Amino acid sequence: MGQGLTLAALMTGLMTGCAAGEADSDGASGASGASATTGAKVAQRGGSIGASGSACELPVTFDIAEFWKAKAVDAEEASAATGDLADLADAFLRQGPVTMACEVDAKPAGKIGFLRVWTGEPGDTDARAVLEDFVAAEQGASGARYSTVKAGDITGTEVEYVTTSELLEETKQEHALAVTTSAGPVVLHLGGMDTAEHEAMLPAYELAKSTLHTTTG
Numbered sequence: 468m469g470q471g472l473t474l475a476a477l478m479t480g481l482m483t484g485c486a487a488g489e490a491d492s493d494g495a496s497g498a499s500g501a502s503a504t505t506g507a508k509v510a511q512r513g514g515s516i517g518a519s520g521s522a523c524e525l526p527v528t529f530d531i532a533e534f535w536k537a538k539a540v541d542a543e544e545a546s547a548a549t550g551d552l553a554d555l556a557d558a559f560l561r562q563g564p565v566t567m568a569c570e571v572d573a574k575p576a577g578k579i580g581f582l583r584v585w586t587g588e589p590g591d592t593d594a595r596a597v598l599e600d601f602v603a604a605e606q607g608a609s610g611a612r613y614s615t616v617k618a619g620d621i622t623g624t625e626v627e628y629v630t631t632s633e634l635l636e637e638t639k640q641e642h643a644l645a646v647t648t649s650a651g652p653v654v655l656h657l658g659g660m661d662t663a664e665h666e667a668m669l670p671a672y673e674l675a676k677s678t679l680h681t682t683t684g
Contacts (some may be wrong), residue, residue, distance in 0.1 A: 507669070507670070507673045508669070508670045508673065509670055509673045509674045509677060510532035510533065510670035510671040510673070510674045511532060511533040512530045512531075512532070512533065512674060512678075513530075513531055513532055513533035513534055513535055514530070514531055514537075515528055515529065515530050515531070515678075516528065516529065516531055516537045516569065516571070517529060517680075517682055518682060521537075522537040522538060522539060522569075523537050523538070523539045523568065523569035523584065524539070525568060525569060525584060525586065525653065525682065526586060526648040526649075526650035526651065526653055526681060526682055527621070527646065527648065527653050527679055527680060527681055527682060528678075528679075528680050528681075528682055529619065529655075529674075529675040529676075529678045529679045529680070530674050530675065530678040531571050531582070531671070531674070531675065532573075532576060532670065532671035532674055533576065534575045534576035534577075535571050535572060535573055535575065535576050535582070535671060536571065536572045536574075536575050537569060537570070537571045537572075538569070538570055538572070539568065539569055540560065540567045540568055540569060540570055542560045542561070542566045542567060542568070562585065562601055562604045562605060563597070563600035563601040563602075563603065563604035564587045564588075564592065564597055564600050564601070564652065565585035565586055565587040565597065565601060565652060565653075565654050566585060566586060566587065567583055567584070567585050568584050568585060568586045569583065569584040570582075570583050570584075571583070571584075571671075573668055573671065576671075578659075578664055578667055578668050579659065579660040579664050580657070580658055580659035580660055580664050580665065580668050581657075581658060582655065582656070582657050582668070582671060582672060582675060583655075583656045583657075583658070584653065584654070584655055584656075585601070585653070585654040585655075585656065586650075586651055586652070586653050586654075587651045587652040587653075587654075588651050589649065589650060589651045590651070590652075592647075592652065593624075593647060594622075594623045594624040594645040594646055594647050594652065595613060595615075595624040595645070597624075597645045597647070597652040597654065598613065598624050598625075598626050598643060598644075598645040598654065599611075599613070601643060601645065601654055601656075602626055602628055602643070605630060605641075606630070607630040607631040607632060607633070608628050608629070608630050608641070609628065609629060609630075609631065610628050610629050611626050611627070611628040612626065612627050612628070613625070613626050614626075616644065616676070618644055618646055618676045618677075618679040619676070619677060619678055619679030619680050620679070620680050620681070621646045621648075621679055621680070621681055622646075623644055623645055623646035623647075623679075624644070624645050624646075625642070625643070625644045625645075625676075626642070626643050626644075627640070627641070627642055628640075628641050628643075629641065637661065638662075639658075639659065639660075639661050639662045639665060640659075640662045640665045640666070641656070641657065641658055641665070642656070642657045642665075642669070642672055643655065643656040643657070644656075644676055644679075646679065646681075648681045648682075649681075655672070655675055655676070655679075657669070657671075657672040
């Protein structure tokens, strides 16, 4: 299994937005360019995660952008804390029907934000319903626009929406994608410090989306 993110590291990442990590650097010579299906710009490939032995073992595999660093998140370890720290960890690690399983940090590539992977329990809920619950659970989310997408070899649901911070009085863009597998639903979410950073990181999100494959039967 990939190395889990400790509670201390998780809290550091929450407070500073710059958690460190490690990624599989296999095949860093992949090409950048435009997605063949959407015309969107796709980042240079830096490696792949999801398979057994990679930084994050998941029900799906996908490529991550060059220099981005992935690290597994051990939600159970973080939830074992007590008091206010446990409540903070639980609020950060669980959103709607899914739990954070992996963080891919953009900081080593000179950007501020994460591509986060969330996983859930197997069931009959479809990708659209999972994504709707995910967005509904995010504070300040609004303006959600859903669409059915072909993500790698998987059909899923994608959403574009904004979140508004009452404290900062700022609104920023978000993207998320949900697919279902026999091991349960998977959500890929791209945030960012602000909309400008989010847009700068979209090629990494498009790379992940275009190379998404299930690792389960």
